[in-house]
Amino acid sequence: QVRLVESGGGLVQAGGSLRLSCAASGLTFTTASMGWFRQDPGKEREFVAAISWSGRTTDYSDSVRGRFTISRDNAKNTVSVQMNSLKPEDTAVYYCVADTSRHFGDRHPSSFDYWGQGTQVTVSS
16 A cells, blocks of 8 residues: 655745655655645646656756755655745645656656645745
8 A cells, every 4th residue: 555645844934944755655666756746725736846766857847946856765765845935826735746657757647646645835925
């Protein structure tokens, strides 16, 4: 049974930072691409960032590039995203995702096999 468990969400002022982490179990983590999506009520689910199984390749949406950094620790089966210079428009539920297809680069939600339950990030102005 695959489990992705997010942590680290919360309330922060604009300009502040948060670090989200995701602990994965039940899958071969070292061959899975990992990523993050977010969704605000009333909006579509939005790709945020992804990292290849090796960690050597990353992908970011234009809205977060330069502010967010995704990383992974294959020894601990964890993936994280460091979020700096947060803006009120970053407010959303953030989901950890896994793609076990051994492909990388497709940002569509359907490309990711497994999803966590989500963690709320709220950025106040």
